[in-house]
Amino acid sequence: xxxxxxxxxxxxxxGVVEVLATNSESITKRAGDVVEVKSVLDLxxxxxDPIQDKIVHDIDVIINDPEIxxxxxxxxxxxPAFTFVKKALEAGKSVCTSNKALVAAHGSELxxxxxxxxxxxxxxxxxxxxxxxxxxxxxxxxxxxxxxxTGILNGTTNYILTKMSRExxxxxxxxxxxxxxxxxxxxxxxxxxxxxxxxxxxxLTSLAFGSTVKFEEITTEGITxxxxxxxxxxxxxxxxxKLLATSKKVDNKVYAITAPFMIDNTHPLYNVNDVLNGIxxxxxxxxxxxxxxxxxxxxxxxxxxxxxxxxxxxxxGKNVMTIWSSEKLELGNTxxxxxxxFVRVKGNDTSAVKAAFGNVATITIPGVEDEFGxxxxxxxxxEFNEKAxxxxxxxxxxxxxxxx
Amino acid sequence: xxxxxxxxxxxxxxGVVEVLATNSESITKRAGDVVEVKSVLDLxxxxxDPIQDKIVHDIDVIINDPEIxxxxxxxxxxxPAFTFVKKALEAGKSVCTSNKALVAAHGSELxxxxxxxxxxxxxxxxxxxxxxxxxxxxxxxxxxxxxxxTGILNGTTNYILTKMSRExxxxxxxxxxxxxxxxxxxxxxxxxxxxxxxxxxxxLTSLAFGSTVKFEEITTEGITxxxxxxxxxxxxxxxxxKLLATSKKVDNKVYAITAPFMIDNTHPLYNVNDVLNGIxxxxxxxxxxxxxxxxxxxxxxxxxxxxxxxxxxxxxGKNVMTIWSSEKLELGNTxxxxxxxFVRVKGNDTSAVKAAFGNVATITIPGVEDEFGxxxxxxxxxEFNEKAxxxxxxxxxxxxxxxx
Numbered sequence: 192x193x194x195x196x197x198x199x200x201x202x203x204x205x206g207v208v209e210v211l212a213t214n215s216e217s218i219t220k221r222a223g224d225v226v227e228v229k230s231v232l233d234l235x236x237x238x239x240d241p242i243q244d245k246i247v248h249d250i251d252v253i254i255n256d257p258e259i260x261x262x263x264x265x266x267x268x269x270x271p272a273f274t275f276v277k278k279a280l281e282a283g284k285s286v287c288t289s290n291k292a293l294v295a296a297h298g299s300e301l302x303x304x305x306x307x308x309x310x311x312x313x314x315x316x317x318x319x320x321x322x323x324x325x326x327x328x329x330x331x332x333x334x335x336x337x338x339x340x341t342g343i344l345n346g347t348t349n350y351i352l353t354k355m356s357r358e359x360x361x362x363x364x365x366x367x368x369x370x371x372x373x374x375x376x377x378x379x380x381x382x383x384x385x386x387x388x389x390x391x392x393x394x395l396t397s398l399a400f401g402s403t404v405k406f407e408e409i410t411t412e413g414i415t416x417x418x419x420x421x422x423x424x425x426x427x428x429x430x431x432x433k434l435l436a437t438s439k440k441v442d443n444k445v446y447a448i449t450a451p452f453m454i455d456n457t458h459p460l461y462n463v464n465d466v467l468n469g470i471x472x473x474x475x476x477x478x479x480x481x482x483x484x485x486x487x488x489x490x491x492x493x494x495x496x497x498x499x500x501x502x503x504x505x506x507x508g509k510n511v512m513t514i515w516s517s518e519k520l521e522l523g524n525t526x527x528x529x530x531x532x533f534v535r536v537k538g539n540d541t542s543a544v545k546a547a548f549g550n551v552a553t554i555t556i557p558g559v560e561d562e563f564g565x566x567x568x569x570x571x572x573x574e575f576n577e578k579a580x581x582x583x584x585x586x587x588x589x590x591x592x593x594x595x
Numbered sequence: 596x597x598x599x600x601x602x603x604x605x606x607x608x609x610g611v612v613e614v615l616a617t618n619s620e621s622i623t624k625r626a627g628d629v630v631e632v633k634s635v636l637d638l639x640x641x642x643x644d645p646i647q648d649k650i651v652h653d654i655d656v657i658i659n660d661p662e663i664x665x666x667x668x669x670x671x672x673x674x675p676a677f678t679f680v681k682k683a684l685e686a687g688k689s690v691c692t693s694n695k696a697l698v699a700a701h702g703s704e705l706x707x708x709x710x711x712x713x714x715x716x717x718x719x720x721x722x723x724x725x726x727x728x729x730x731x732x733x734x735x736x737x738x739x740x741x742x743x744x745t746g747i748l749n750g751t752t753n754y755i756l757t758k759m760s761r762e763x764x765x766x767x768x769x770x771x772x773x774x775x776x777x778x779x780x781x782x783x784x785x786x787x788x789x790x791x792x793x794x795x796x797x798x799l800t801s802l803a804f805g806s807t808v809k810f811e812e813i814t815t816e817g818i819t820x821x822x823x824x825x826x827x828x829x830x831x832x833x834x835x836x837k838l839l840a841t842s843k844k845v846d847n848k849v850y851a852i853t854a855p856f857m858i859d860n861t862h863p864l865y866n867v868n869d870v871l872n873g874i875x876x877x878x879x880x881x882x883x884x885x886x887x888x889x890x891x892x893x894x895x896x897x898x899x900x901x902x903x904x905x906x907x908x909x910x911x912g913k914n915v916m917t918i919w920s921s922e923k924l925e926l927g928n929t930x931x932x933x934x935x936x937f938v939r940v941k942g943n944d945t946s947a948v949k950a951a952f953g954n955v956a957t958i959t960i961p962g963v964e965d966e967f968g969x970x971x972x973x974x975x976x977x978e979f980n981e982k983a984x985x986x987x988x989x990x991x992x993x994x995x996x997x998x999x
Contacts, residue, residue, distance in 0.1 A: 332898075595887075
């Protein structure tokens, strides 16, 4: 019998308990042992809930329980999760978490702590919800040098952008709708400003390149400035706007960015809609590979957490995760990245644009007065900013041309 | 230093040697040890090739070499691969293979032999080339009861069908072209008759459900009867024709089939074109998840083999694969599967069709004389066959309505 504790009985925590109960037979077979939830840490009581007798309010009850082999941390946020996870590892318990904030901030340290103690620190659910992505990066793509990771890693913003694209509704309208449906939080900042996707690409990039990416150093732009008009221009260009989180290795330097991008229908992520997540990876020998699925949600996320629990139980006494070193990965400067841009400029006089960017084709949208759009040639962000300095830019959206 | 032997210096074997050389630094880091090819078994010599001094012609030189920890079997075919792999496991060596014929025929036995001896028998490259699918099924989807696996698992037939769909060319023309390009073999039977895809779905189904599927028992139809006219009808229906290999659990019974299916643009595999492979999986908690990538090719396949080698080196002395039992999985009878069918009937008289299948809409294609098409309602294969018995059926193609 393998006994586990769950820290946090919220959406994911209750999902973990539910999945273990629903699929107990097949999970036992795969883990090689019965997996039982012994304790659930939460500030609240849950009278009437099947786990009411397992609720504890004090983390030390769990830490000091020698029967508990694996701790599932699904509270979210850096503290007190970080303190609790360290205590669990110090007490000889493996840890599985869905907490991207914790992993992005302290992943390398917790991986090293686990390895030293022949334990495991696993976090499949921290990126892409149920989509297997951490384990494939950790164990399947080991023959490759990764050259690019590009993902739609946040379901909330993808839902909003999909709705805006399909229905021509405004950002504010769709956000309200998403909040009403529970797809967006009341304070949606972490999602709509790109912070969530930024932490996820930091985790994937750290794993892929083997050293620590500071998520604070990743250029991050949210979707709050994307408007109905932007989508009208995008449509004329045969494109959609997606929040991409991406890292690329160019000339031995890794460049990472989280921002809205215009992509056309040849892009591998063009059809990743609604709350789905999609992740494109290129390796120098495997070529292109892609993963799609539900990026969030109670049961898909719990499925990934429980798969980690199964791995911990199966590999008791043996560390199986590739660690990434605590050494900092010095990211390249976003200013040096070459790409093309879609730009909207105020007024009707195209002469300043043509003087700065050459003889570009201009685009106008019926009903959208006193402005026009155009697409630049390939240039660095720095060059773009210099050339655009004297223009009255309404918005500019980067373009991405990844192809399968 | 971990020393390995490669059995077979063909396309995949030379790819394995190349990948180990190209990415030796990162592979060493991930394996925790330098991986060196000590011997290569082949009937031929390779004068001038970097591995010329490593060539051996006698398997026993490798079997009796105590320095060799891992054997890579990339010869293909059941024999002598099976004999060699058994010898290697008996001698205490882990085995990695890309050989779907071997795995489909003897997977459970070889997995059990490896487990008994605390070795590993790995076969990531046997399905989907470079796409990580065996390891995700084995280690990531462990919290789920799998309810469906549907894949485009053969690149050759997908290339042919894609070309036929896009260019309106005949099967025979495109096959010739594919053979000239090296995408199809001179004797294309294993691909075009669906035998290759059938073995691959047998492997995935065995892994997902934990007992052995006899590939010989999977209903298998190839693409040789698919014509230009079928694609013309498909286009009118907003569909394409794809060779799907699929297994589904319905009422606790698993049904498997490999056959051409008509699918529309809401199907998750609709956009998997050319030599790409795609695999859709549904689990009872994770929901939908999908994997795409190069399903074949020297380097993608070698990437998967080398990832297995890394895993074997990392987990020396510890079995990490879920075994599937040698117990036979009794497949449900294809005759009982409910679906709808696209049917082409000779002549212009629709009365017999309407008498048998109800008031179905008929379709005609300009320039295609003396026949018409229609789509049936949902019915079992048995019911379909009974109703169609007295019609002059030119072709019938099953339809699949999997949605994300």
